Amino acid sequence: MEMRFLCLLLFAGSMAQEDMDRNVFLFPSKTVGDYVVLTPMVTEPLDKLTVCLRSYTDGGRYALLTVGTRESKIRNMFVILQDTSHSSPPQLYFYPAVYINNTQVSIPAKADVLEWNHYCVTWDSNTGVLQLWVNGKVSPRKVLKKGFSIDLRDGISLGRMRRYYGTDWDSTFAFEGEISDVHMWNEVLSPKTIRRVLLNDRDINGNVISWRSLNYTINGDVIVQPKLQCRYGSESGSSHSQCFIE
Numbered sequence: 001m002e003m004r005f006l007c008l009l010l011f012a013g014s015m016a017q018e019d020m021d022r023n024v025f026l027f028p029s030k031t032v033g034d035y036v037v038l039t040p041m042v043t044e045p046l047d048k049l050t051v052c053l054r055s056y057t058d059g060g061r062y063a064l065l066t067v068g069t070r071e072s073k074i075r076n077m078f079v080i081l082q083d084t085s086h087s088s089p090p091q092l093y094f095y096p097a098v099y100i101n102n103t104q105v106s107i108p109a110k111a112d113v114l115e116w117n118h119y120c121v122t123w124d125s126n127t128g129v130l131q132l133w134v135n136g137k138v139s140p141r142k143v144l145k146k147g148f149s150i151d152l153r154d155g156i157s158l159g160r161m162r163r164y165y166g167t168d169w170d171s172t173f174a175f176e177g178e179i180s181d182v183h184m185w186n187e188v189l190s191p192k193t194i195r196r197v198l199l200n201d202r203d204i205n206g207n208v209i210s211w212r213s214l215n216y217t218i219n220g221d222v223i224v225q226p227k228l229q230c231r232y233g234s235e236s237g238s239s240h241s242q243c244f245i246e
């Protein structure tokens with residue numbers, strides 16, 4: 001009886017659904033056991049999607065968002081990551097990259113350390129057309145994995161990805177830094193809507209994952225902290241809240 005009560009308490013302590021608008025997940029160290037699992041509101045396989053998020057890092061090699069687990073038959077079904085290992089000095093360029101069905105496309109983007117970077121990825125299985133938006137600029141479109149679909153029942157997590165081969169999580173891509181404003185849709189958003197996502201318009205929320213109504217479970221040493229570099233509504237003199245460096 002007592003044991004059951006304790007389990008309930010532990011369960012309630014690690015799970016929540018909340019408006020995270022003013023918050024970030026802080027991953028204090030590059031540890032493969034530190035990650036956040038997100039529970040989607042839609043579980044049907046996706047043949048179209050848009051995923052947007054912000055990250056704030058020191059410019060290392062980091063997995064941001066992954067669909068799938070270590071047990072998934074398909075490795076790296078969908079992953080957004082950033083990689084500076086091809087860049088010298090590492091702070092000057094990073095390579096945001098997307099995996100679908102364990103196949104990668106990457107795009108060089110200029111980045112500054114000590115700034116939030118905003119990514120959106122759109123993908124349409126009918127054509128395979130993939131767009132990668134970085135801080136409101138879109139890369140030349142790529143084509144990736146036409147005809148594939150992304151099974152959300154395999155789970156969505158922040159801060160980790162699997163090895164290219166084998167089943168283990170890839171410790172070289174464990175995330176360290178801050179992640180915020182994660183949204184996912186089961187459609188391809190228009191450039192105009194992506195602009196509003198970038199500006200953190202409160203009226204634009206993911207219908208698969210919404211940062212403003214987030215069901216998440218923390219594993220390991222990830223903590224929720226207030227956004228430091230953002231001003232909101234009246235403070236910033238506009239109806240948008242926006243992340244930027246003071």
Ligand SMILES: *[C@@H]1O[C@H](CO)[C@@H](O)[C@H](O)[C@H]1NC(C)=O
Nearest residue numbers: 074101102145146147148149
């Ligand atoms: C996805 O990957 C699996 C395993 O490598 C492969 O059998 C399948 O054909 C791939 N699907 C597409 C649409 O590329």
Ligand SMILES: *[C@@H]1O[C@H](CO)[C@@H](O)[C@H](O)[C@H]1NC(C)=O
Nearest residue numbers: 015016017038039215216217
């Ligand atoms: C959050 O997700 C869990 C599954 O991970 C589910 O059992 C729970 O009902 C969800 N909570 C809400 C409020 O949707």
